[in-house]
Amino acid sequence: MMDLRQLRYFVAVARERNFTRAAHMLHIAQPPLSRQIQLLEEDLGVPLIIRKSRPIRLTEAGRLFYEQALQVLGRVEQMQAATRRVGLNQNSVVSIGFVASTLYGGLPSLVRKLRQHAPEVDIQLLEMVSVQQIPALKEGRIDIGFGRLRHSDPNVVGMVLREERLVVAIPKDTALAEDASPLAVAALAGQKVIVYPKEPRPGYADHVLNLLQSHDARPAEVQEVREIQTALGLVAAEAGVCIIPSSARQMRSDVHYRLLEGEGATSPVILSHRVGDNSRYIELVKRLIEEMYAENPPWLDPAYNFVPNHASDGSPAAHLETF
């Protein structure tokens, strides 16, 4: 079974391009080092080093493994340092899971506000899709989730912060892109459609596919990709159209966007947390979100968003009634 020791050893060998010298750096003798590398190669079932050459060289697989091993070792060190810091300073940690699109909405300024108002907490940000957020909340891996899918888990409470209108991304210089006016969902019938994320299901892709189906807009072809970046890249490459939340328009300016019109052509932004989690930071986050919404940031443009009235009244208790 693979082991961090083997990674450290391999990195030393790859860096030095010499077993003897690497063994020296590691403060061990050369034969055990040779053996550990052999074990590693055996475990992977792939040779990493070309030995019949002086100085030794890495195979293609070895080069890849070297690069990745460096990253993993760096990550482990970060992890140790972060854990020690939190453990020794008795700092609190607030772990926030979020879907990528919230990066183009209020998340950055929320995090900034949170750091200002609670400098003593360690804020951990983890990108994860909506369905991953529920188990992550229950296991305590995150404390707060910002997602885009409604759920009904009895142990997790969700609160709709806003409903964001959807836009369709269209390749420039096509018929649909001649107009900037809002477009009915039904008008997408017969188009090649690109959806994301491919997995895990159910996800935002299904939300989009449901929307199309409920408007009898059967696409000519559906292509699934892993991320919104890729999806928009494909739109730019004229591979089809793609439906995204309006705030994500910022990601690319080389495609054309049109607002979608029709029943359900929105996507909610949902804040979730554990039922009965009475950490003071949950309340603080809710208060900061209200504050932020009251400031009318550009991504909250009423042309593209609908904010449920309870989210803007002064009573935090009202939020909990959303589900």
Add this chain to the structure above:
Amino acid sequence: MMDLRQLRYFVAVARERNFTRAAHMLHIAQPPLSRQIQLLEEDLGVPLIIRKSRPIRLTEAGRLFYEQALQVLGRVEQMQAATRRVGLNQNSVVSIGFVASTLYGGLPSLVRKLRQHAPEVDIQLLEMVSVQQIPALKEGRIDIGFGRLRHSDPNVVGMVLREERLVVAIPKDTALAEDASPLAVAALAGQKVIVYPKEPRPGYADHVLNLLQSHDARPAEVQEVREIQTALGLVAAEAGVCIIPSSARQMRSDVHYRLLEGEGATSPVILSHRVGDNSRYIELVKRLIEEMYAENPPWLDPAYNFVPNHASDGSPAAHLETF
């Protein structure tokens, strides 16, 4: 010394919230499991688990460690899978290091083209700043670098693909933002300036600071941050102005941009590779870049870019003469 075994054991305990059950899952007896967790805590110098409670709970540090351990273990599996795939299929790997801003330029479509023209290669993308690309090239960790700083290492050849004009990001609703016309560099004297990245030096931050100095535009205050995202966030929060390559304008639309005018108010995009690396993929990449430039993509708008003539003539050999 920390060990992947300990991570796996800790993850099992954290997930099960029960040592005995976790030991079962791991196919070992409970006492060794307890001991490994103790060793782990000792190594970190931080308690991870609150045992005087049934079921056991994680400390704050433990929660953080759990989350990160999951990520590390996932990363290790990915690494094994990728290495096996490359090793067994004898696929080639082309490793590309790039600075973040090229993501807003031609990198995505170059990668797409490369995948189309050479589906048998594994393309690895690694974000790294310009100065990190030189050692990464020499150690073989990457084969191609897209950076923004000129260098003069005898073992690495660089080729200027284009000179991109710089723009200054200005908070909305300030005096400088009232106009959209080009701005002289000297006009930035006395402004609070935000630069990135903080490290490693020398980097793009120094390029910007040199530019200001050479135009006698002494800033009132310089703040260094780690990434362009943060820098633009601070601009949006009215903490100052920030100079970025024009293609990065797409990143945020809630700040105001003005083109910079003046000697040297550009930033090159430089392709680097090892001297004497005659992999056919290097040539392919150069050909694809030429092809791409010939298509006049939106990020190559001549209002914002200057392409050296040798990069658009038909002769690949000319490129090598750039340095």
Add this chain to the structure above:
DNA sequence: GCCTATGATACCAGAAAGGTATCGTAGCAG
């Protein structure tokens, strides 16, 4: 073709992991 630097192999010693038996205690039932 020889010499040297360097990696592999063989084999032994010590450290560390895992197993079994047993003890101590949190949490709950009554």
Add this chain to the structure above:
DNA sequence: CTGCTACGATACCTTTCTGGTATCATAGGC
């Protein structure tokens, strides 16, 4: 409040694995 039970810690032994020493095999420069 008391005793029971589930479950983690401790003690101690066995097995496995890592590291060390001695020695052999070979790539590459002269």
